[in-house]
Amino acid sequence: RKSMAISLSSELLSQPQQWQLLLLLALVSLVLLMRRLSNKGLKLPPGPARAPILGNLHQLGQLPHRSLRDLARQHGPVMQLQLGTVRTVVVSSAEAAREVMKTHDKDCCTRPVSPGMKRLSYGLKNVGFAPYGxxxxxxxxxxxxxxxxxxxxxxxxxxxxxxxxxxxxxxxxxxxxxxxxxxxxxxxxxxxxxxxxxxxxxxxxxxxxxxxxxxxxxxxxxxxxxxxxxxxxxxxxxxxxxxxxxxxxxxxxxxxxxxxxxxxxxxxxxxxxxxxxxxxxxxxxxxxxxxxxxxxxxxxxxxxxxxxxxxxxxxxxxxxxxxxxxxxxx
Incomplete structure (x- = not known):
């Protein structure tokens, strides 16, 4: 059995296409493992399951406010969504909003950087979009x-x-x-x-x-x-x-x-x-x-x-x- 396994693996490695496929699978597995290990120590809010590439974008629909309301009923007033590659925290209750906007105001007052607004505001020089500082x-x-x-x-x-x-x-x-x-x-x-x-x-x-x-x-x-x-x-x-x-x-x-x-x-x-x-x-x-x-x-x-x-x-x-x-x- 040992000799059969060695011969099988050597046969797979001898074929260029099989070798490239194995290398690709190994790289993807390594990236997923590193991402999971990097998030392991973080206390992230709960959220719905994510789809590959899109994340949770497909769950927003044509009426995002209603979709977010329905998702909040399932996952709580503070939940995490993956919009493409961008992590987003959604707050859906008055208590949580008060915690974000008042208690932790300095940590949450800076707007997300949008490439479009960055261009139109001369590199975030607009006082409404400038980062806190x-x-x-x-x-x-x-x-x-x-x-x-x-x-x-x-x-x-x-x-x-x-x-x-x-x-x-x-x-x-x-x-x-x-x-x-x-x-x-x-x-x-x-x-x-x-x-x-x-x-x-x-x-x-x-x-x-x-x-x-x-x-x-x-x-x-x-x-x-x-x-x-x-x-x-x-x-x-x-x-x-x-x-x-x-x-x-x-x-x-x-x-x-x-x-x-x-x-x-x-x-x-x-x-x-x-x-x-x-x-x-x-x-x-x-x-x-x-x-x-x-x-x-x-x-x-x-x-x-x-x-x-x-x-x-x-x-x-x-x-x-x-x-x-x-x-x-x-």
Whole structure:
């Protein structure tokens, strides 16, 4: 029997195809064993069984909130799902949510890194998506002082009053006709934010760029809400799928549109020295929300020097840019 086993194994090894198959099985077994050993000491939440490659993605369905509710009834208020190659912890009760959002806030407050949002926010410079740390604290302090302070909120009364009066005038002119309130409310918010960021020139003939911004922002939100393979397979496979589906190229086009808007609008405001009469908030403040540099001048001399430097820099950058989106250029 021993000689038969030796002869059988030598016969298998002598065939190239059999040797490759045995090597592949050995490598797969080794990877699975190492993964199991690495997870052995971790106290992970319970969760449903995972399928190869997909994990638990196939269990979400067209209504993920209902699927998660049903899974939570089976596995408890805190469960683990494997979405592609990404581990995800799902919390489904008020007690567990309080534990995560309040008791362990510092450990759980950073958002997951999405390749799409990372690109659109200039490398997570957006204060809403920046990881918790020194940069986030500095930006939060800036917004509290420059945008949400009592003095600036009171100074913004002019913008709110002007835009509300404009909305009421528009609705009065549509008396007796059906009105899509969503569009008017979005226009109201856009007008208030625009006047706070760019001054009274916003919504005027001197500042025509805002007409394109609303459409681009809606498209950016739609892209971020779309399925991105790289979110669940953060490797070359996910990037390849996004390239094939066209999501990556669409995201890059939106980024260029947003970047051009911030660049041209900031340049226009600086060249006209349109420092807002609503406080010390300048035209570049809105750009900082999306990760661009913010300038908050304190004196007129400082305003002039910074404006001159930024204007020259932006002019040089604009000249080097390609022909794309020329309709936004001054």
């Amino acid at each position: 020194t940069y986030w604290h500095v930006m939060r302090k800036f917004f509290v002082v420059e945008l949400f302070g009592v003095r600036h909120v009171e100074a913004a009364w002019h913008a709110r009053q002007h835009q509300v009066e404009k909305l009421m005038s528009t609705l009065s002119g549509l008396a007796g006709e059906p009105v899509a309130l969503k569009e008017h409310i979005l226009s109201l918010a856009d007008g208030i934010i625009g006047m706070l960021g760019f001054g009274d020139m916003y919504n005027s003939d001197k500042f025509p760029h805002h007409k394109n911004l609303e459409h681009v922002l809606e498209e950016a939100i739609h892209v971020q809400a779309s399925f991105s393979a790289e979110d669940y397979f953060p490797n070359i496979v996910g990037r390849l799928v996004d390239q094939i589906t066209g999501l990556a190229s669409r995201r890059e086009r939106i980024f260029k549109q947003l970047d051009t808007f911030f660049e041209v609008s900031s340049l226009s405001s600086i060249l006209t020295l349109s420092v807002s009469n609503l406080g010390t908030v300048t035209s570049l403040t809105v750009s900082s929300i999306y990760g661009r540099t913010t300038v908050a001048p304190s004196t007129s001399q400082e305003t002039m020097s910074r404006a001159t430097y930024l204007a020259r820099s932006l002019v040089a950058r604009t000249r080097r840019r390609r022909r794309f989106y020329g309709q936004w250029r001054s």
